[in-house]
Amino acid sequence: MVAQKKLSVTDPEDDSEPLLPAQASRSGEARDFFISRERNLSISVVLLLGCFSALLVPAYLPSDTPLWTNDSTPSTNKALLNHSAALLEGECRRGWSRSRLGEVPYADRLNEVGVFLESGKAGPWELYPPLGLQGAEQTLKGALSMLTESGLPAQLNSSTCRRCVVVGSGGVLHGSHLGAHIDQYDIIIRMNNAPVFGFERDAGSRTSIRLLYPEGAPLLGHEYLHTSLLVLVPFKSLDLYWLASVVAHKPLSWWSRLWFWREVVENVPLPPENFRILNPDIMHRTGQVLQDYTRQPHTLVPTLGACAAVLALQVCDQVSLAGFGYDLQHPASRLHYYETLRMGAMETQVVHDVRAETQFLRQMVKAGVINDLTGAI
Incomplete structure (x- = not known):
């Protein structure tokens, strides 16, 4: 009991x-x-x-540990500036970068990729955004109907041999004094909200093409000055709706604004002829190449920087990069040239494989497909 x-x-x-x-x-x-x-x-x-x-x-958060500002010695900076000057002074070689792609492992997919979407020529898509536009066809049709032009504008398409520079956001650009060199390129490509205003000495003052998604678009109107093209990289169907609203200068509905993960700009001081939509094949094929540089089983979503480099290969004869490179061995180093966020923040993101991208870009530099102006790749 x-x-x-x-x-x-x-x-x-x-x-x-x-x-x-x-x-x-x-x-x-x-x-x-x-x-x-x-x-x-x-x-x-x-x-x-x-x-x-x-x-x-x-x-x-701020730390007592000093942030990296520019570890390069004056002699190193001088060597990089001399290298950049020599590239600009040399004769432009037509088709040079694409002709070297065969020297890069797995890069054969990057030849002859369409750059911008055109009305009546988009799809069909087998993949969902951002690697395709499956399920967003009607929204895409509406967005494309708002755009008045396609392809490169005349001012970017006039040269018989074009030099491109893709300006990354890397902290290595801080203190580089490359701004005057960058401004001499035929086409200058930037990503998201990387600022120009106040950083002209290191990053240059002009923007030919700015790749972005809504949450990454600059909020300040003066960042769109001296910009030839604003190119949307659609990560979701709503991004296309945002583009149509911006081009039409109409405010977003309160319901639409709820679905963006941060504040988005709604007033961009550019006319309709200055907008484009990036072909998702750029991101898809770039991801396929990066897949061969990593052991991860899932499909990789490349950074906008890697996509910009592939875009440059399609529209330019010679391609250079500035402000690229992740110094993951020094987590206290500067991540971006325009703020004090530290490199350690990259260890917490799970969307991109920056190590695979670094291997890929190093192979591109080694093969002479691209030039690394800041020497951090």
Whole structure:
């Protein structure tokens, strides 16, 4: 009979010694803890947030550790500037970069890729955004109907031999003094909200093509000055709706704004002829090449920087990069040339494989397909 009853402090049928009140209390607390789902859930959330904070806070908050500003010695800077000057002074060689693609492993997919989408010539798509536009055909049709031109504008298409420079956001560009060199290129490609205003000495002052998605578009109107083309890279169907609204100078609905993960600009001071939509094949084929440089089983989504380099191969004869390279061995180094965010932040992102992209770009530099103006690849 005793074995079938719970032990308690006041069990009259139990001949054994009763549990001490303190022991009974602790036993009851343990049972309450393990059977309280709400309490377990709350503690789990707190622990999860604590783990994320341990990873993210050191990368984003100020630190007593000095940030990297420019570790290059004056002689190194001078050598890079001399190399850049020599490239600009040399004769432009038509078709040079694409002719060297055969020297890069797995890069055969990057020849003859369409750059911008045109009305009546888009699709069909087998993949969903951003690697395709499956399911977004009607939204795409509406966005394309707002654009008045396609292809490169006349001012970018006049030269018989075009030199391109893709200006990355890397901290290595800080203190480079490459701005005057960058401005001499025929086509200057930038990504997202990487600023020009106030950074002309290192990053140059002109923008021929700016690749972006809505959440990455500059919020300040003066960043669109001296810009020839604004090219949308659609990561979701809503991005196409955003483009149509911006071109038409119509505000987004409150419901649409809820689905962007951060504030988006709604007033871009450019006419309709200055907008384009990037062909998703650029991102898809770039991802396929990067897949061969990594062991990850899933399809890779390349960074806009890698996509910009592939775009440059399609429209230019000679391609150079500036501000590229991730110094992951030094997490306290500067990630971007225009802010103090540290390199350690890259370790927390899971969308891109920057190590695979680095291997790919190094192969491109080694084969002479592209030139690395800042020497960090």
